[in-house]
Amino acid sequence: MLRLKNKFKFGTSTPSSSNSSTHDKSESPDLNSTSNSSPRNSVDSRRTISVNNLTENVSKLSIDQHSNNSGGTSTQNGSSTAINSSISMETPSQSASSDVINEQPNTTVISNPGLLTVKIYNSNNIQLPIEINNNKRILHALAINSNNASVSQQLLRNLSTLSTPNEVDDDNENGGLNDNNASEYLSGGIATNLLPSIITIPSENLVKSLLYLTIEFENNVLLIEPQKGSVNQSTWNQVVSFDVTKSSLSNPNSSNGSNGSNNNNTGSNFLNLNLFIRLPNSLIPESEKESKKHLFTNYNSSSPNAAANSTNIGDLLIGTIKLPLNLKYHTKQIRLMNHEYLKFNNFNLGQNLSKEMGEIMLTIEFKPILKTHLSIDDFDLLKVIGKGSFGKVMQVVKKDTKQIYALKTLRKQHIVSRMEVTHTLAERTVLARINNPFIVPLKFSFQSPEKLYLVLSFINGGELFWHLQREGKFSMDRSRFYIAELLTALESLHELNVIYRDLKPENILLDYQGHIALCDFGLCKLNMGNDDRTSTFCGTPEYLAPELLLNQGYTRSVDWWTLGTLLYEMLTGLPPFYDDDTNTMYRKILQNPLKFPGFLEGSDAQDLLIQLLQKDPKHRLNDAEKIRSHRFFKDIDWQKLLNKSYLPPFKPNVENLLDTSNFDQEFTKEKPQDSVVDDFLTESVQKQFGGWTYNGENAFN
Numbered sequence: 001m002l003r004l005k006n007k008f009k010f011g012t013s014t015p016s017s018s019n020s021s022t023h024d025k026s027e028s029p030d031l032n033s034t035s036n037s038s039p040r041n042s043v044d045s046r047r048t049i050s051v052n053n054l055t056e057n058v059s060k061l062s063i064d065q066h067s068n069n070s071g072g073t074s075t076q077n078g079s080s081t082a083i084n085s086s087i088s089m090e091t092p093s094q095s096a097s098s099d100v101i102n103e104q105p106n107t108t109v110i111s112n113p114g115l116l117t118v119k120i121y122n123s124n125n126i127q128l129p130i131e132i133n134n135n136k137r138i139l140h141a142l143a144i145n146s147n148n149a150s151v152s153q154q155l156l157r158n159l160s161t162l163s164t165p166n167e168v169d170d171d172n173e174n175g176g177l178n179d180n181n182a183s184e185y186l187s188g189g190i191a192t193n194l195l196p197s198i199i200t201i202p203s204e205n206l207v208k209s210l211l212y213l214t215i216e217f218e219n220n221v222l223l224i225e226p227q228k229g230s231v232n233q234s235t236w237n238q239v240v241s242f243d244v245t246k247s248s249l250s251n252p253n254s255s256n257g258s259n260g261s262n263n264n265n266t267g268s269n270f271l272n273l274n275l276f277i278r279l280p281n282s283l284i285p286e287s288e289k290e291s292k293k294h295l296f297t298n299y300n301s302s303s304p305n306a307a308a309n310s311t312n313i314g315d316l317l318i319g320t321i322k323l324p325l326n327l328k329y330h331t332k333q334i335r336l337m338n339h340e341y342l343k344f345n346n347f348n349l350g351q352n353l354s355k356e357m358g359e360i361m362l363t364i365e366f367k368p369i370l371k372t373h374l375s376i377d378d379f380d381l382l383k384v385i386g387k388g389s390f391g392k393v394m395q396v397v398k399k400d401t402k403q404i405y406a407l408k409t410l411r412k413q414h415i416v417s418r419m420e421v422t423h424t425l426a427e428r429t430v431l432a433r434i435n436n437p438f439i440v441p442l443k444f445s446f447q448s449p450e451k452l453y454l455v456l457s458f459i460n461g462g463e464l465f466w467h468l469q470r471e472g473k474f475s476m477d478r479s480r481f482y483i484a485e486l487l488t489a490l491e492s493l494h495e496l497n498v499i500y501r502d503l504k505p506e507n508i509l510l511d512y513q514g515h516i517a518l519c520d521f522g523l524c525k526l527n528m529g530n531d532d533r534t535s536t537f538c539g540t541p542e543y544l545a546p547e548l549l550l551n552q553g554y555t556r557s558v559d560w561w562t563l564g565t566l567l568y569e570m571l572t573g574l575p576p577f578y579d580d581d582t583n584t585m586y587r588k589i590l591q592n593p594l595k596f597p598g599f600l601e602g603s604d605a606q607d608l609l610i611q612l613l614q615k616d617p618k619h620r621l622n623d624a625e626k627i628r629s630h631r632f633f634k635d636i637d638w639q640k641l642l643n644k645s646y647l648p649p650f651k652p653n654v655e656n657l658l659d660t661s662n663f664d665q666e667f668t669k670e671k672p673q674d675s676v677v678d679d680f681l682t683e684s685v686q687k688q689f690g691g692w693t694y695n696g697e698n699a700f701n
């Protein structure tokens with residue numbers, strides 16, 4: 001059975017719309033009805049239900065078409081105004097709402113936002129973490145594709161003298177020398193030594209460079225290739241830049257909890273460099289493919305393509321550099337590192353071994369940017385990549401720094417008329433506060449009189465929903481990896497007293513490397529302490545926890561129920577109580593026992609699922625630390641996970657940061673434009689959006 005994606009946010013259509021699904025909290029599902037209101041195979045079968053409960057009701061807001069419009073820009077008057085207006089978010093009409101973080105009036109501005117520039121000069125002594133096949137033919141092919149004629153000639157000469165006629169080619173039992181199989185194998189470890197030290201790096205369009213380096217900062221990943229040289233020694237001469245905003249302004253060492261799990265300030269404050277080699281498959285011995293598979297970018301892919309081509313296990317990770325950056329307090333341009341060599345380490349060679357794999361020379365500079373106001377004119381619009389409930393999501397490039405971002409636009413009038421002001425502000429507030437490596441980072445937010453804009457890191461590996469649909473289900477290892485990253489994301493939200501409430505594959509993106517990036521914070525509930533209860537009926541039908549359906553009030557425990565539901569769906573292909581008929585599904589969630597397919601019987605996963613999918617929240621595994629300690633995760637080193645030091649088991653097919661092939665063509669073929677709208681909102685309505693603008697300056701400690 002397959003389900004299609006929910007494209008509409010349930011409950012955000014206009015109240016007058018016949019299709020409106022906005023329920024008051026008192027509106028609990030009619031469990032006696034058998035109406036097929038959410039057919040599995042209809043486009044809206046995975047819809048999010050968003051309901052404003054009475055305390056969240058902002059229905060007092062109205063659009064006065066006749067009043068004078070002076071709002072909208074009034075909040076963009078500089079940093080102190082931005083902070084003040086952020087505090088004044090709790091306007092009279094929202095004073096009863098608890099969906100506004102109680103920010104401290106005396107919060108200090110801790111730094112300026114700015115630009116981080118990394119210059120990469122050259123790398124030396126790069127080693128390979130595996131033995132490679134002594135295959136002369138492949139080395140020969142690489143040599144003739146080399147961009148360095150003299151090195152190429154030298155290698156070809158060396159290769160001819162290194163022939164070992166005694167080595168027998170698999171395809172030629174006579175071992176004779178002929179054009180097809182001429183002594184393809186070299187003796188001993190010659191090829192392993194030759195490759196790093198002699199093979200030059202092809203640079204013609206036809207052949208990709210053997211080496212490439214990914215540089216990641218706050219989930220923005222850039223890929224660069226060397227200009228010339230050998231694998232062992234190459235010249236890069238590349239410059240890359242990153243916008244620095246809130247998450248990079250905090251001290252990376254300040255809040256790594258004692259158990260290595262407190263993660264509000266981990267991960268994103270580091271510059272991560274990963275050096276890979278595109279090693280031809282025929283150079284990788286089968287034994288190395290098996291024993292070192294975790295060093296390859298697609299080691300555990302369960303995709304049909306990977307199965308069909310099991311020899312393609314991806315690129316090989318040579319080593320990693322993880323550099324903590326403390327950019328606090330720099331008000332002037334500063335050089336943080338000047339032509340320094342940093343060592344690559346490989347942490348995945350087993351038994352807690354970390355092996356040096358060579359070095360690279362860098363210069364790192366930080367330059368504060370004092371421009372405080374952004375507008376749509378600061379961006380070039382590249383592609384439409386999605387549609388949200390209140391507007392488009394576009395791939396854009398920031399004109400000054402050339403950084404690629406996702407720009408989410410939200411039309412104020414739609415937000416107001418659908419009574420979603422509180423949820424919308426909550427989304428911006430959570431995104432600005434949170435700092436977890438598996439949550440899509442907010443870089444900036446700004447507004448015009450008609451629209452709100454969120455500038456987010458552009459995550460282009462596709463939705464987890466899409467990958468799950470394509471592959472049916474995921475392997476145990478792959479599911480564990482995603483669930484572990486999501487567990488830390490939910491935990492960091494809970495540490496901020498935020499409930500997420502809408503975990504589902506549609507809201508989970510995969511980044512360039514295959515790590516999780518949780519997005520869409522439109523249903524978050526703020527100021528929810530450990531045992532605080534709320535009662536808004538919202539979420540997605542398949543993922544609703546029993547206590548939410550019973551309308552008896554619920555706590556943050558609903559997020560652990562949804563985590564269990566998601567794990568079940570990843571492992572089996574469907575959520576645990578799935579039914580085409582929504583009300584039947586609700587009844588099953590409330591009444592049916594949890595059933596497992598045979599392959600899960602007796603597994604650690606089954607035990608964890610039983611504990612997460614307890615219908616009574618009192619009996620549920622409700623504590624992030626306890627979940628982490630469950631034996632399902634026994635092999636996970638959580639600090640290593642937070643450091644993104646595990647190579648993801650599946651690498652999405654992404655060419656580069658501009659690549660939009662993982663997005664629906666329905667969107668990408670649309671012309672990207674910021675549509676002109678003629679909405680008119682009163683000053684009091686504009687005031688509701690006062691705290692929206694964010695450029696890193698109003699970061700809070």
Ligand SMILES: Nc1ncnc2c1ncn2[C@@H]1O[C@H](COP(=O)(O)OP(=O)(O)OP(=O)(O)O)[C@@H](O)[C@H]1O
Pocket residue numbers: 009385386387388389390393406408440456457458459460463506507509519520521522
């Ligand atoms: N940071 C991002 N990088 C890449 N694509 C993104 C990003 N954010 C959103 N998208 C794409 O845009 C689509 C719509 O975005 P989003 O999920 O935030 O909208 P939505 O679910 O309607 O949001 P809302 O519930 O706030 O209306 C996503 O499904 C995703 O494909």
